[in-house]
Amino acid sequence: MEQSRWYDPYGHRSDGCGMNPLSLTAVSTVLAVLAVYPFTIYPLALRLLKTRPLQFDVDPMTDSTGETFALFFSFFNEASSMPEKVDNLRAIRAAYPNIELWAYDDCSDDDSAAILEDSDVDIRLVRGRERLGKAHGMKVMVGMTDRDLLVFTDANVTVDPESIGALARCYKDQEVGGVCGTLHYRSAAGTSTESVGGAYWRLEEFIKSEESRSGNVMGADGSIFSIRRELYPDFPDSVQDDFTVSMAVVFANRRLIRSEDVRAFEELVSRRRLEIRRKVRISTRAFHTHQQFGRALQSLSWRDKWCYFSHKWLRWHSGFCLILGIGCSVWAIGVVSIWAGLAVLVGIVGLAVWAFKRSQGVAAAVSDVVASLVAASVGTVYARSGKTMSTWQPPRTP
Numbered sequence: 001m002e003q004s005r006w007y008d009p010y011g012h013r014s015d016g017c018g019m020n021p022l023s024l025t026a027v028s029t030v031l032a033v034l035a036v037y038p039f040t041i042y043p044l045a046l047r048l049l050k051t052r053p054l055q056f057d058v059d060p061m062t063d064s065t066g067e068t069f070a071l072f073f074s075f076f077n078e079a080s081s082m083p084e085k086v087d088n089l090r091a092i093r094a095a096y097p098n099i100e101l102w103a104y105d106d107c108s109d110d111d112s113a114a115i116l117e118d119s120d121v122d123i124r125l126v127r128g129r130e131r132l133g134k135a136h137g138m139k140v141m142v143g144m145t146d147r148d149l150l151v152f153t154d155a156n157v158t159v160d161p162e163s164i165g166a167l168a169r170c171y172k173d174q175e176v177g178g179v180c181g182t183l184h185y186r187s188a189a190g191t192s193t194e195s196v197g198g199a200y201w202r203l204e205e206f207i208k209s210e211e212s213r214s215g216n217v218m219g220a221d222g223s224i225f226s227i228r229r230e231l232y233p234d235f236p237d238s239v240q241d242d243f244t245v246s247m248a249v250v251f252a253n254r255r256l257i258r259s260e261d262v263r264a265f266e267e268l269v270s271r272r273r274l275e276i277r278r279k280v281r282i283s284t285r286a287f288h289t290h291q292q293f294g295r296a297l298q299s300l301s302w303r304d305k306w307c308y309f310s311h312k313w314l315r316w317h318s319g320f321c322l323i324l325g326i327g328c329s330v331w332a333i334g335v336v337s338i339w340a341g342l343a344v345l346v347g348i349v350g351l352a353v354w355a356f357k358r359s360q361g362v363a364a365a366v367s368d369v370v371a372s373l374v375a376a377s378v379g380t381v382y383a384r385s386g387k388t389m390s391t392w393q394p395p396r397t398p
Contacts, residue, residue: 020335021332021333021335021336024328024329024331024332024335025328025329025332027325027328028325028326028328028329028332029325031321031322031324031325031328032321032322032325034314034317034318034321035318035319035321035322035325035373036318037310037314038310038311038314038315038318039203039315039318042207042310042311043203043206043207043210045310046207046210046211046214046307047210049210049213049214049215049303050214051213051214052213052214052215052255054170054172054173054176054257055173055174055175056172056173064096064165065096065097065098065099066092066095066096066097066098066099066164067098067099068147068148068149068168069096069099069100069147069149069150069151069164069167069168069226070099070100070101070102070141070142070145070147070149070150070151071092071099071100071101071102071151071152071153071159071164072102072103072104072138072141072142072150072151072152072153073085073102073103073104073152073153073154073155073157074103074104074106074134074137074138074141074155075103075104075105075106075108075112075155076105076106076107076108076112076131077108077109077110077112078108078110078112078155078156079108079110079111079112079115081155081156082111082112082115082116082155083115084158085155085156085158086115086116086119086121088158088159088161089101089119089121089123090119090120090121091161092159092161092164093121093122094161095161095162095164095165096161096164096165099164100124100145100147101121101122101123101124102123102124102126102141102144102145103116103123103124103125103126103155104125104126104127104128104134104137104138104140104141105125105126105127105128106128106131106132106133106134106136106137107127107128107129107130107131112155113125113127124141124144126140126141126144128140132237132390133237133238133390134222134241134390135235135236135237135238135239135240135241135244135390136237136390138152138241138245139235139237139241142229142232145229146229147229148228148229148230149167149168149171149226149227149228149229150226150227150228150229150232151164151167151224151225151226152222152224152225152226152241152242152245153222153223153224153264154222154223154266156266156267157183157223157224157264157265157266158264158265158266159181159224159263159264159265160262160263160264160265162261162263163181163224163261163262163263163264166259166261166262167179167226167259167262169261170257170259170262171228173255175254175255176254176255176257177227177228177231177249177252177254177255177256178220178225178226178227178228178231178245178246178249178254178255178256178257179225179226179227179256179257179258179259179262180208180212180217180220180221180224180225180246180256180257180258180259180262181220181223181224181225181226181258181259181262181263181264182205182224182258182259182260182262182263182264183201183205183221183223183224183263183264183265183266184263184264184265184266185198185201185265185266185267186265186266186267200369200372205258207311208258209258209260211258211307211311212256212257212258214303215255215303215304215307216249216250216255216256216257216304216307217246217256217257217258218247218250218304218307218308218311218312219242219243219246219247219256219312220242220243220245220246220256221242222241222242223264223266224262224263224264225242225245225246226262227245227246227248227249228249228254231248231249231252231254232245232248233245233248235292236292237390238288238388238390239285239288239289239292239388240282240285240286240288240289243285243286243289244289244292247293247296250300250304251293251296251299251300253299275368275371275372276371276372276375279371279372279375279376279379280375280376280378280379280382281379281389282376282379283316283375283376283377283378283379283380283382283383284379284380284382284383284387284388284389285379285383285388285389285390286312286316286379287316287379287380287383287384288383288387288388290312290313290316290383291383315376316376316377316379316380317377317380318373318376318377319370319373319374319375319376319377319378320377322370322373322374323374323377326348329344330344330345330348
């Protein structure tokens with residue numbers, strides 16, 4: 001009986017479930033491919049798609065003063081970022097004197113709002129009565145303007161003033177319903193967390209560029225993006241507003257493109273624990289938003305469905321694929337020798353703990369990559385359990 005538990009009729013060693021090292025290795029390989037697919041195979045596959053050029057009108061729209069634009073940002077306890085933000089808004093106002101500038105205070109208890117009020121820049125400040133989150137603030141401000149083109153950014157981000165003109169040029173194509181900007185991260189501390197975060201974002205920008213070249217970007221981030229007012233959707237306060245609003249363009253069968261000339265700048269998070277916390281929060285809100293899309297996803301073209309699955313859904317679950325793949329590999333070794341399997345498992349755990357404690361070098365970089373993937377997958381678990389993380393504390397770095 002004991003021998004039949006460990007050997008199949010063909011002589012292959014197996015466990016009590018009938019799994020042998022060969023089948024476990026095959027499963028592990030598939031899971032490993034799925035874990036890296038969104039970051040390797042998918043971007044390369046995008047390169048094979050045909051370019052879909054922009055189509056400009058004979059009499060294109062021009063806006064040299066910003067009179068068709070309104071720019072919005074929401075903030076909570078951003079006093080440390082606000083002086084630089086005010087300087088940036090002043091520069092935007094100087095370049096485009098007729099643009100509307102809006103800010104929503106989500107019940108800050110620091111000097112954020114006072115800094116805005118005391119500035120010499122014409123900013124329309126809206127104060128929330130209770131803390132309801134960024135999405136709520138953005139909806140309130142959009143409901144108070146009649147401008148045709150809406151621009152969204154974050155409080156801790158600075159925007160190249162020339163981005164407004166670049167947006168106007170993109171909207172010359174009447175099929176373009178929204179435009180994603182390009183976020184440039186700045187590194188201050190030089191930690192591996194910053195290096196990995198910067199590399200990850202450069203890959204993300206490359207993927208968005210290729211999606212834009214061949215069709216539609218699969219959602220914008222909140223640093224800088226714009227849509228036509230007519231496409232602004234209705235949505236609950238709990239969702240990730242940048243993902244929701246930008247994907248509404250794609251759901252409306254209009255183009256969501258990316259422009260290199262629409263630029264924003266932000267500081268990288270230098271501490272690993274803060275970055276992990278940020279990844280979990282973003283993933284939780286993004287997957288919760290995905291759950292709200294419902295049937296709208298079924299309206300996408302086959303090309304956009306593939307892009308959405310590759311860029312979003314599979315990436316959210318890459319951490320699970322990685323953990324399960326490692327588990328299958330250890331299991332395969334354990335089928336051959338339980339002691340060897342235990343030794344490998346202890347070695348992997350010990351190596352992971354050692355790498356996580358380091359702040360520089362290859363081991364630290366690998367640890368940051370793995371931690372980011374797992375954090376994103378943890379966010380999907382939170383979202384499935386009903387968490388939304390609509391409000392949060394801004395991260396603070398040295």
